[in-house]
Amino acid sequence: MEWENQEMQQAEEYLQFQIQNGLCGKVMTDVQVEELRKQIVAYAAISEQLVELHKSMSAHHDFTGMRLGNLYCDPLSASIGHKITARQRWTPTPLQLQILENIYEQGTGTPGKQKIKEIASELAQHGQISETNVYNWFQNRRARSKRKLQASTGSGNGESEARSEDVGTKDKRTKPAGSDFVDNIANRVESFYFQNSESGIDQLIGKVESSRGYDSYTNLAEQYGLLG
Amino acid sequence: MEWENQEMQQAEEYLQFQIQNGLCGKVMTDVQVEELRKQIVAYAAISEQLVELHKSMSAHHDFTGMRLGNLYCDPLSASIGHKITARQRWTPTPLQLQILENIYEQGTGTPGKQKIKEIASELAQHGQISETNVYNWFQNRRARSKRKLQASTGSGNGESEARSEDVGTKDKRTKPAGSDFVDNIANRVESFYFQNSESGIDQLIGKVESSRGYDSYTNLAEQYGLLG
DNA sequence: CACTTATGAATGAAGG
DNA sequence: CCTTCATTCATAAGTG
Incomplete structure (x- = not known):
């Protein structure tokens, strides 16, 4: 298809008009794109941290939602107050x-x-x-x-002196040299979250279609006028 | 400004042409928008988890990153071949x-x-x-x-009964009601990470402008042709 | 302060 | 399904 200069210019003007008036839902201004960029990058960085945290905490085999390491999050008060308290151990008098x-x-x-x-x-x-x-x-x-x-x-x-408990000195838990582990995190974030793989970590983003998740998007979209 | 029907139509055609040929860097197709949407939502969800984790870990006064150092990565999922600790008992990942x-x-x-x-x-x-x-x-x-x-x-x-053996059955993920907490997180994610607040959590996103962080964006941008 | 010990708790597995 | 065991975590308290 061919376009004449005048037509193109006119179209551009039209486009700008639509953009400026927010009438063109699928077009973003430079500012909006830049903002979006920042947010995506921020989310990417944040998510990386999550993966890192998740991985390390997972090593404690007790990552079951409410329980995070040695911390407990009281489900009853898990609203705004987010009462997360350290576990207290009973001790006999x-x-x-x-x-x-x-x-x-x-x-x-x-x-x-x-x-x-x-x-x-x-x-x-x-x-x-x-x-x-x-x-x-x-x-x-x-x-x-x-x-x-x-x-x-x-x-x-x-x-049978290989008993545990009292021999926990040389613990094998001392970071089994996983430098590549850390290095790989960045890659994992992208491969994990940007593909439709059946990777188990998909669980983490299982909320994608949840109502709240959608709200998140809606908010974001409104903020950027993506939905027109 | 006024636009005649013909002008508008022509402009639309031009726009479509540009879009289809990927010549208009700031315009995304519906598919791209939808994909982007999913990803943003995914990141939002993931980041929520981070916030949760971060908060609980912050409860530790001694939390300054060293906590991560103490933890070891899961030997089962760290590297495929390397089984550092020979566990005799199965433990779910x-x-x-x-x-x-x-x-x-x-x-x-x-x-x-x-x-x-x-x-x-x-x-x-x-x-x-x-x-x-x-x-x-x-x-x-x-x-x-x-x-x-x-x-x-x-x-x-x-x-303050030192509960053990399981953490309630109805709490956790299902969480039908009382999701103010969850709902708020979405907001928090946005307010936390997209403002210049002095919140300590800013540390977490310090990487936003880092090279890797930018790479993340670059990859994303290339994937969606945002950079033209 | 680093290291060890003591101990409440968590949890996979076995027995019945 | 219930009870019990064995092992392992995580941490407070004690010690050098």
């Missing part, structure tokens, strides 16, 4: 501990559900406690007592 | 976990043999897994969820 020890000494076997209830309610008189706490305490007490016994008896041979 | 959680929330009852197979094969795409693992996971998930429920309803002393 000396009195409670003594009682527990006594019961443990006498106890022939496992506490049992009903027994737990009783113990818990008894200990509740001496401080804050829950049945779960009692349950855990006995669980750990038993296990560790057993392990200690094992360790002391079989001390001759360094065979 | 974050992605697997999310999928499992989703299924769990939707699933009305027990997965069933055939269902297990399906799930296992799906999860196998995201890491090592066996049907037994899936089976056990659901078993434990249900049992612990149940126990937690019991504990919370049974004892009225509630309060």
Whole structure:
């Protein structure tokens, strides 16, 4: 197709007119494009960080939405207040501990559900406690007592000394040299998020079609007049 | 300014011509706009997650990036061949976990043999897994969820009970209502990252003008021909 | 302050 | 499905 100069000029003028009046929904001004650019880049950078965070936190195998590392986000107050608090661990008071020890000494076997209830309610008189706490305490007490016994008896041979728990010094968790890991993040962001791959990380952007997600877009679009 | 019908039509034709030939750098086709939309929304969603993570981690006074240093990257997903830590026990990767959680929330009852197979094969795409693992996971998930429920309803002393074994079933992703928090995040993302606020989170997007960040944009721009 | 120990809690797996 | 075990996390407290 051929276009004469005059036609082109006229068309350009028309286009500018439409743009300036926001009548042409699919056309953006330079300013708008630049703004959009900044935002996309910002999002890209931010998302990279997310991936990084996500990766590192994921290593703790406890990334289950509400629980982030050792932090808990109270779902009830997860509104504006975003109350994210550090987990507090129960600790038996000396009195409670003594009682527990006594019961443990006498106890022939496992506490049992009903027994737990009783113990818990008894200990509740001496401080804050829950049945779960009692349950855990006995669980750990038993296990560790057993392990200690094992360790002391079989001390001759360094065979089963490969016990964990007390040998956590040289922990393998010391960053298995993943420099390429970090380097790859930038690439991952793009490959992950800009393709329709079935990559599992798609979960992260599963909201794309959600209502809120769409709102996000709507806001953005309005802001830039993309929707006309 | 006034435009005659003919002029407008001609201008439109010209515009279409330019668009179709990619000669008009500032104009996007519907398809491109839609793609862009998706990506922006995706980034928005992702960034939301970052904000969430960031906030929770910020709760740590000692958070200054070193937190990331302490963490190690998941050996299972870091590099394909390198298995640094030989885990004897299966541990779901974050992605697997999310999928499992989703299924769990939707699933009305027990997965069933055939269902297990399906799930296992799906999860196998995201890491090592066996049907037994899936089976056990659901078993434990249900049992612990149940126990937690019991504990919370049974004892009225509630309060700061050191909850364990599962974090409520109805919170998390599904999150039908009470999404003010989520809704606000979208706004926050925009206000946080697109203003010159002194918010500490600006640190996160310090890269906006960095070379890599710009590359991100460049790639994106090329992909969509924004740069002409 | 770095390192170790003690311990509450989380969780995959096994037994019944 | 329930109970129990074994292992592993994460962290506070203790120690050099």
